[in-house]
Amino acid sequence: MSDQAVQIIARGARAEAEAAAAALDGDPATEALTYSILEEDEDRGIWRIDAFPNEPEEQAAIEAVLRRYKDLRVTVEKLADADWLAMSLSGLPPVRAGRFFVYGAHDKGLVPPNAVNLRIEAGAAFGTGHHGTTVGCLFAYDRLLKQRRFERVLDVGCGTGVLAIAAARTGSRVALGTDIDAPSVRIANENADLNAAGARFVHASGLNASVVRSQGPYDLVFANILAPPLVALAQDIKGALKPGGIAILSGLLRTQERRVLAAYLSRGFRLERRLHRDAWSTLTLRRA
Structure with a gap:
């Protein structure tokens, strides 16, 4: 487990987000990842991927896949030391x-x-x-x-x-x-x-x-x-x-x-x- 939990967020148009999600599924380093993809802003056509890596290696693999899609805006946020899931x-x-x-x-x-x-x-x-x-x-x-x-x-x-x-x-x-x-x-x-x-x-x-x-x-x-x-x-x-x-x-x-x-x-x-x-x-x- 990484020292501090992080959340990886990618935002962009639906086609880009779906293509990136399919790439996460197809990459051996990330195909077992649990993530979500949903429409965040219907008026602006913005879709969002949220991923929660368990290990630094998994985090690096996720970022590498997502950053291949130049029209996606990828950010990494640290999660506070709390029961963030609950x-x-x-x-x-x-x-x-x-x-x-x-x-x-x-x-x-x-x-x-x-x-x-x-x-x-x-x-x-x-x-x-x-x-x-x-x-x-x-x-x-x-x-x-x-x-x-x-x-x-x-x-x-x-x-x-x-x-x-x-x-x-x-x-x-x-x-x-x-x-x-x-x-x-x-x-x-x-x-x-x-x-x-x-x-x-x-x-x-x-x-x-x-x-x-x-x-x-x-x-x-x-x-x-x-x-x-x-x-x-x-x-x-x-x-x-x-x-x-x-x-x-x-x-x-x-x-x-x-x-x-x-x-x-x-x-x-x-x-x-x-x-x-x-x-x-x-x-x-x-x-x-």
Whole structure:
């Protein structure tokens, strides 16, 4: 870990920002980076990338990628020695995505009576519902629930656990989440307890762990990760699904749709729907 945490910010036109984000995904030194990209100023057409490196080497790699785009204005800001993640989350409003209302402890007095209320505390995990990929998955899932329920659900790369918890709270008998990050698994299980949800989260890499196989095949698989692992896991996700099962994929930019879709269509999936939020895409696919 670097001596003092920093935030790298890049601002510019949408095309430049999306191209830079795609380059971050494609560079081996930064492809596992968690970052955000969003429209900061609609009137001026300004888009913004925020990245939080964990190591000096990662910081240097991120800056090297971003500074290749001459029309982006790149700045590096030091973060104060405080729980900046908790402070930033405390200022985020709750999120409504169809029937789901996602909130933190600071907004527990605002929960509506006519929603599936999900209290999610992020800690060091990804997925509060505010990011375009997470809320896109919730909207896609909400639409599917209007036609059917899903008895067995798997969430690959669960982060805070919000997606599997949403499944457990809407009738799924099995709601299993996996993550390669042990702190995320702990946080997800804590969130399941907060929501009295019958979701379970385990530390596992990929879909071949015995605990994952023993609960399958699944009616629905969430995978809100990054484009490269989405492509790499296409065959494994197919194998985890029942025939006719649904995959909700996100964590990819609109510019990466074609690459991810090609990997799944070539394995017999059919595109049911795509949803765009900010620069991000969420794909709903059905296994043949």
